[in-house]
Amino acid sequence: MVPTAFLVTVAVFLLIHLTPGDPAAVILAESYTPQAAAAIRQDLGLDKPLPEQYLFYIVRMFHGDLGRSVRNKLPVTQAIGERVNATLELGFAALLWSLLVAIPLGTLAALRRGRAPDIIASGLTVAGISVPNFVLGILLILVLGLLLRALPVGGYIALGDSVPDNLSHVIMPAVALGTFGAASTMRFTRSSMIEVLNQDYIRTARAKGAGAWRVVNRHALKNALIPVVTIVGLQVGAILEGALVTETVFSWPGVGKLAVESIFSRDFPVVQGIVLLSALSYMFANLLVDLVYAWLDPRISYS
Amino acid sequence: MRRAGILLLFAFILSACGAGGGGASTTPAGTPKTGGILKIAQETEINTLDPNTSGLLVEREIYYNLYDSLLGIDAKLNFVPELATTWKYTDDKTLVLTLRKDVKFQDGTAFNAEAVKFNLDRYMTSTDPGAARKSDLASVQSVEVQDPSTVVVHLKRADATLLAAFVDRAGMMLSPTAVQQLGAKLAQTPVAAGSGPFEFVEWKRDDHLTLKRNPDYWRKDKAGRQLPYLDQLIYRPMTDQNAILASLKTGDVDMARSVAGKDVDAVRSDSTLLYKDTPGLGYQGFELNSSAPPFNDPAKAKAVALAIDRAQILKNVVFNNGVLSYGPIPPASWASDPSEKIYDKPDPEKAKATATGFSFTLKTGNIQDNIQEGQLIQSQLAKAGITVTLQPEEFAKLTLETRVQHQFEAALTGWSGRIDPDGNMYAFWHTGGSFNDGRYSNPQVDQLLEQARTTTDQAKRKQFYQEAQRIIAGSAVYVFTHHPNVAQISTKHVQNFTLIPDGINRLAEVWKS
Numbered sequence: 001m002v003p004t005a006f007l008v009t010v011a012v013f014l015l016i017h018l019t020p021g022d023p024a025a026v027i028l029a030e031s032y033t034p035q036a037a038a039a040i041r042q043d044l045g046l047d048k049p050l051p052e053q054y055l056f057y058i059v060r061m062f063h064g065d066l067g068r069s070v071r072n073k074l075p076v077t078q079a080i081g082e083r084v085n086a087t088l089e090l091g092f093a094a095l096l097w098s099l100l101v102a103i104p105l106g107t108l109a110a111l112r113r114g115r116a117p118d119i120i121a122s123g124l125t126v127a128g129i130s131v132p133n134f135v136l137g138i139l140l141i142l143v144l145g146l147l148l149r150a151l152p153v154g155g156y157i158a159l160g161d162s163v164p165d166n167l168s169h170v171i172m173p174a175v176a177l178g179t180f181g182a183a184s185t186m187r188f189t190r191s192s193m194i195e196v197l198n199q200d201y202i203r204t205a206r207a208k209g210a211g212a213w214r215v216v217n218r219h220a221l222k223n224a225l226i227p228v229v230t231i232v233g234l235q236v237g238a239i240l241e242g243a244l245v246t247e248t249v250f251s252w253p254g255v256g257k258l259a260v261e262s263i264f265s266r267d268f269p270v271v272q273g274i275v276l277l278s279a280l281s282y283m284f285a286n287l288l289v290d291l292v293y294a295w296l297d298p299r300i301s302y303s
Numbered sequence: 304m305r306r307a308g309i310l311l312l313f314a315f316i317l318s319a320c321g322a323g324g325g326g327a328s329t330t331p332a333g334t335p336k337t338g339g340i341l342k343i344a345q346e347t348e349i350n351t352l353d354p355n356t357s358g359l360l361v362e363r364e365i366y367y368n369l370y371d372s373l374l375g376i377d378a379k380l381n382f383v384p385e386l387a388t389t390w391k392y393t394d395d396k397t398l399v400l401t402l403r404k405d406v407k408f409q410d411g412t413a414f415n416a417e418a419v420k421f422n423l424d425r426y427m428t429s430t431d432p433g434a435a436r437k438s439d440l441a442s443v444q445s446v447e448v449q450d451p452s453t454v455v456v457h458l459k460r461a462d463a464t465l466l467a468a469f470v471d472r473a474g475m476m477l478s479p480t481a482v483q484q485l486g487a488k489l490a491q492t493p494v495a496a497g498s499g500p501f502e503f504v505e506w507k508r509d510d511h512l513t514l515k516r517n518p519d520y521w522r523k524d525k526a527g528r529q530l531p532y533l534d535q536l537i538y539r540p541m542t543d544q545n546a547i548l549a550s551l552k553t554g555d556v557d558m559a560r561s562v563a564g565k566d567v568d569a570v571r572s573d574s575t576l577l578y579k580d581t582p583g584l585g586y587q588g589f590e591l592n593s594s595a596p597p598f599n600d601p602a603k604a605k606a607v608a609l610a611i612d613r614a615q616i617l618k619n620v621v622f623n624n625g626v627l628s629y630g631p632i633p634p635a636s637w638a639s640d641p642s643e644k645i646y647d648k649p650d651p652e653k654a655k656a657t658a659t660g661f662s663f664t665l666k667t668g669n670i671q672d673n674i675q676e677g678q679l680i681q682s683q684l685a686k687a688g689i690t691v692t693l694q695p696e697e698f699a700k701l702t703l704e705t706r707v708q709h710q711f712e713a714a715l716t717g718w719s720g721r722i723d724p725d726g727n728m729y730a731f732w733h734t735g736g737s738f739n740d741g742r743y744s745n746p747q748v749d750q751l752l753e754q755a756r757t758t759t760d761q762a763k764r765k766q767f768y769q770e771a772q773r774i775i776a777g778s779a780v781y782v783f784t785h786h787p788n789v790a791q792i793s794t795k796h797v798q799n800f801t802l803i804p805d806g807i808n809r810l811a812e813v814w815k816s
Contacts, residue, residue: 019700020699020700020703020704021697021699021700021702021703022699022702022703022707023699025699025702025703025706025707026698026699026702027350027358027433028358028433028435029358029359030358030359030360030719031357031358031435031438032358032706032737032738033438033737034707034737036432036433036434036435036437036438037707039432039433039434040432040433042432043432071350072350072351072490072491072508073487073490074491074508079508082507082508083508083509086510138545141546141549142549145549145553146549146552146553149553152553152555153546153549153550153553153555154541154546154549154550154555155510155539155550155555156510248542248543249543249546250546251539251540251541251542251543251546253507253508253509253510257509257542258509260542261347261348261509261542264697264698264699265699266699
């Protein structure tokens with residue numbers, strides 16, 4: 001994990017610093033003067049050679065200091081920390097939506113293979129995979145927000161302030177963010193389930209007189225879920241990625257929206273911090289997947 | 304492209320949803336109601352709450368409701384008393400301000416001449432690398448406290464633009480006690496630091512910023528009622544214009560400064576919304592780099608200006624939400640002369656006779672409106688035998704190449720505008736000015752801009768600015784296309800809002816029905 005994280009820091013550092021744009025000019029905006037811009041560049045250390053800036057960055061990182069935001073001078077850890085809860089909530093809700101839709105529908109499609117439920121589920125899958133999350137978000141805003149006035153069109157209310165308000169605000173962004181995952185997970189659940197249902201031990205279970213529910217739930221599903229877990233693990237890692245767009249569409253004050261704004265204003269330290277977080281979340285998701293494997297299939301063990 | 308297309312489609316359906324009914328452009332009269340929360344959408348998040356380091360328009364939006372300035376302006380851009388009741392130049396280099404005696408900052412500190420000196424000194428001597436008010440106050444030598452309600456500003460040189468600077472952030476007064484106690488926290492949590500109609504409550508970055516009524520505000524309305532009327536202001540940053548419009552329609556926000564140009568007609572005819580607009584102080588167009596080929600040849604620059612059809616750009620790109628521009632002086636300004644129409648009608652034949660058969664690259668922002676405008680310019684200039692290559696770029700890159708590196712042939716840029724014409728001209732076309740991207744240098748323009756700065760006689764200043772405008776627009780160092788409107792879109796519950804051409808919300812007198 002450590003070498004991967006190290007490579008990530010190098011790649012991110014180079015990419016963001018090689019992107020043309022001057023943070024000083026962006027921050028000063030209509031108050032720009034060459035003198036003020038030079039003062040800001042010096043203050044941020046941007047006038048130093050890149051290797052020196054990188055070294056400085058790494059040394060500080062080992063002290064738990066990711067630097068300060070160029071835009072508002074807040075420590076990067078604080079800037080990200082303030083928004084992480086909103087993104088975690090959105091990510092969790094999106095994953096919940098994705099699993100609640102995908103597993104039952106995927107199973108149903110496998111059991112009724114080639115019949116109406118399967119065809120409908122497959123159609124939904126294609127739609128879910130091909131519609132980008134921002135388009136779905138906009139459609140949801142249009143229908144549920146503007147035409148039916150059923151849900152708020154954007155914004156965020158903290159869970160601590162009001163639980164019903166919090167939930168009503170999270171539904172649309174969660175559906176927008178989670179649907180792509182739901183569609184691909186459903187696809188995997190279906191094919192994996194079909195494969196498992198054709199295996200000998202399922203026939204044996206049926207022959208022993210186990211009920212349909214028990215066969216599916218107890219014998220088939222758990223084994224069918226192993227490949228599904230892999231794909232869900234990848235989705236967990238990708239939540240931050242999808243949040244970039246979804247959070248912007250829904251004015252959701254999370255890490256994704258922060259990333260978009262920081263990129264546009266060339267807020268180097270914050271972008272670096274967020275990409276590092278994103279890389280770590282992928283690694284964490286991978287670890288989680290490995291642990292779930294072992295729980296699903298006792299034959300897999302780690303020593 | 305695909306995304307933009309879908310967004311357009313969405314916006315179209317969105318506009319269609321609310322169509323119908325007759326729009327109202329004036330606010331109905333009635334007895335003001337005290338109380339209520341006003342939710343305001345902002346186009347971007349702010350960076351700081353300290354005027355000293357502010358560079359964004361959205362920041363000024365909040366400051367004008369949080370802090371008071373020394374001077375104010377009315378809808379016709381006349382200076383009106385605010386914290387200073389009178390202002391007088393006793394000679395070219397001495398400005399005497401008489402201050403209100405009944406004002407306290409929200410933390411209880413008295414507002415007086417000492418506070419003015421503290422604030423102006425802070426702006427002028429700040430060691431913060433982001434300090435942005437130094438250049439506004441560059442002409443000030445020292446600030447002298449004559450008595451508790453009289454301040455004398457001594458100048459290094461005559462400066463006719465200083466009063467306009469005192470309306471904006473350089474004239475915003477903060478409690479010296481709060482500034483000293485808060486230190487670096489001032490930029491994030493300026494608790495009780497102002498004397499304005501509202502005081503700071505909280506700022507959850509990227510989500511909302513809340514201000515509450517200042518119960519001890521010094522202003523009353525004409526009937527003697529305490530201002531402000533509203534209990535709270537909640538600002539919400541919303542970067543997506545479609546999201547702003549959707550939120551206005553559902554009432555999730557009460558007020559916004561802008562919607563996409565293509566949606567304006569639908570908003571005007573929406574019976575649930577109020578739309579107000581007026582030509583703003585800014586201008587739009589494109590700059591031609593006079594220090595590099597091809598536009599170091601003045602004939603080529605003139606040919607471009609001659610071939611441009613401004614009315615077509617105004618109609619097709621801006622949906623007529625603005626007025627044609629013939630120079631940097633906005634129509635609302637006292638320095639404007641409506642009869643002055645440089646390059647009024649397109650004349651491709653005359654353009655061809657001036658210079659033709661050359662090509663240049665036009666850099667634009669990478670948003671749809673900018674690209675469309677670039678394409679229109681491209682097709683207009685083709686008629687005069689001028690080939691334009693478009694190069695859409697992300698905003699930060701465009702700023703770097705024009706403002707910092709001066710590497711461009713032509714670039715689509717604009718300016719939000721300032722109250723005094725100096726703010727629309729000096730930094731752009733004076734030799735070595737901060738915004739002089741194309742390194743334009745003309746001793747005659749330099750002299751006119753200097754003279755206009757150092758004369759307090761407004762009639763003379765108008766002559767100087769007119770003359771400078773004729774040279775700048777005439778030489779086509781910048782091709783002016785239009786002055787965009789500033790607008791205010793709100794739900795019909797928002798009452799008594801006055802739109803000032805600087806486009807900034809002043810909400811002390813606004814109430815909700």
